[in-house]
């Protein structure tokens with residue numbers, strides 16, 4: 001199978017280096033070329049002798065084949081060949097396509113092409129004796145890195161600004177998830193902030209099919225510029241790293257529930273809404289309807305799963321020697337989450353509620369560093385997944401070259417990097 005080529009391996013890095021060097025000397029088209037316009041090239045390759053069926057809800061293989069005039073025996077044969085040779089036994093509505101080909105309009109079907117993904121075709125052909133054979137073909141991907149940049153305007157969300165910049169929704173979600181480790185989208189987004197994304201677009205035969213990975217992100221956050229680069233280490237591990245090659249994914253999420261509004265911040269002294277007198281608020285409150293799943297902010301071990309008068313139902317996780325997180329007022333705990341359970345980042349540990357001293361359903365979230373409560377929104381969190389010396393050297397070289405490419409693209413928005 002011809003896999004999507006990945007920019008992170010050395011061969012492609014070398015290509016990129018030479019390609020970008022060529023750009024500098026104006027001999028330019030090998031790596032960065034102008035975008036071809038392929039908008040009009042879509043799916044008109046249906047001749048008189050080919051009919052294409054998009055599988056609809058309720059369709060079965062035998063129904064579709066029978067509609068094409070194939071006999072029951074032949075249908076059984078084709079189904080068996082498809083199952084044994086291509087592992088296909090069911091069709092998926094609204095995504096699978098089937099092409100039926102005939103030599104002429106009146107002749108029986110001589111070829112059936114099942115298209116279960118944009119990157120795979122299963123071809124069934126029959127000989128004169130009506131024996132069917134099956135072959136799986138992997139479609140070669142042509143992957144291009146494209147660059148989009150934008151700016152937050154007054155009253156904007158990052159999502160709106162990203163859409164305006166022409167960044168597809170799926171890529172925006174990936175970017176959001178990457179940056180959520182580093183910034184708080186409720187608090188840190190301000191008019192005037194600029195951002196940019198380099199991401200993959202996959203083409204087949206000159207037609208864009210889908211988007212690939214986010215390769216680089218830059219965001220002018222309040223705390224300073226956040227930059228992340230996707231990089232593959234020598235052992236194949238893929239991660240995101242900052243400009244200096246430090247793991248960009250932090251060990252804890254500042255906001256365990258994506259997009260939840262902060263209803264009360266960390267403070268050294270505030271009037272408690274239930275008790276009425278002033279005391280410190282040792283965590284951050286996020287608005288969350290009863291039953292909202294609460295994900296672990298980081299990987300760790302459950303050290304408390306209990307009830308007390310203030311926190312109601314709460315879970316406490318120890319992440320490493322210095323960090324613990326606490327989640328309070330839960331309506332209930334997740335099944336299988338007990339004291340001693342090891343959880344991964346994002347694993348659901350319980351559900352939001354209003355147990356304990358609480359005026360309404362919310363998540364009260366605390367980060368405890370070396371036994372002391374810290375502000376989850378501002379605490380400097382440790383980086384994980386750092387590179388070894390050899391990978392770091394390679395990363396820094398790669399990053400320097402990629403930044404050069406990004407610079408070119410930012411001046412020529414219609415160009416792309418051929419991967």
Ligand SMILES: [Zn+2]
Pocket residue numbers: 264281283284285363364365
């Ligand atoms: Zn609270």
